[in-house]
């Protein structure tokens with residue numbers, strides 16, 4: 043016997059049925075984002091490792107422990123992308139997009155890779171839908187990208203998700219806050235988890251979003267970053283709130299939203315779901331402003347703001363909602379005798395050319411087993427072809443949900459079906 047090969051841990055197959063839920067989210071996102079004028083960008087799954095080290099940050103969990111990094115045959119260090127913002131910024135710079143389009147709006151969707159401990163909603167290959175807007179430093183731009191997520195969630199019928207917002211300040215005020223925070227944390231240094239003891243030295247803001255319970259308590263008593271904002275950062279944040287109010291978007295001001303990446307400045311936000319299906323993986327997405335990133339990667343001095351949503355988590359929520367997304371089979375064609383198989387097979391092909399969804403069992407088999415299959419695939423109508431139907435050019439169109447069969451002419455079947463399938 044040959045040995046079975048299994049899939050890679052933390053990387054999931056998606057089978058038809060599930061994929062329909064995913065396609066529904068992707069389709070809805072494309073539709074909503076295009077209303078806002080965002081165009082899709084597709085970058086490679088693999089990038090130069092240095093891109094993530096320089097943008098996401100060496101001290102972050104992502105770069106420090108979660109990246110899939112390897113040397114290619116030419117000895118270059120490459121990494122599977124752990125997130126989408128840095129690759130998009132790289133492409134934006136590489137193609138001098140800012141020269142042609144001073145305000146650039148992009149979205150992307152695709153797989154990301156992080157070597158993480160797995161549980162529900164946390165995988166090693168996961169998928170993000172994200173958007174980035176380059177070229178506007180205005181609060182309106184921050185609110186526009188949040189509004190896109192709000193409209194997407196609304197369209198998907200996911201109402202139990204709350205928007206949390208914060209400001210991380212800028213180069214003028216963040217160092218002041220950081221000093222105050224370090225002073226507070228030093229007082230509790232021995233109680234922090236091992237990771238946070240390191241963070242305290244290298245990246246103290248990160249302690250604020252540690253998931254360890256004791257660290258959270260200590261963070262809870264820490265000084266509030268919003269009270270340290272300089273005047274321009276405060277004005278920016280106030281305007282973000284005012285514009286959210288104007289759009290009637292509900293939000294919670296949460297000074298603990300730090301985000302796990304180094305490149306954020308000013309506004310940061312997270313969308314947090316209340317549903318228990320996600321367990322501790324309750325953040326469905328997050329984002330913020332990153333005015334320094336493009337320049338730090340060798341590009342022009344261009345402000346930017348964006349978000350990334352976890353597609354896997356959105357789909358888990360959507361599946362819980364019990365909605366159905368696949369389009370059913372319009373017609374199942376069954377054959378009553380072997381002599382009718384050719385006619386039925388040809389008829390099925392002809393109807394598909396006319397745009398209908400038609401299934402035919404290529405295995406043949408008894409009429410009973412064919413009708414069972416028609417039921418199983420959820421066909422709306424079924425039609426049996428036997429010798430009488432071939433002779434007369436007429437058949438009975440049977441609504442699978444029940445009701446009277448109706449006589450149809452085979453040569454008018456496409457039109458009849460179309461009228462019948464269009465809701466009145």
Ligand code: ATP
Nearest residue numbers: 158163164165168302325326327328350351352355
């Ligand atoms: P978390 O705090 O849950 O680890 P994060 O801050 O690391 O999230 P981001 O880098 O902000 O996540 O990514 C944006 C979104 O992508 C997350 O809110 C989440 O929905 C999704 N995401 C991140 N990592 C994973 C993963 N390993 N598996 C599934 N989804 C993920």
Ligand code: MG
Nearest residue numbers: 103104158302
């Ligand atoms: Mg993470």
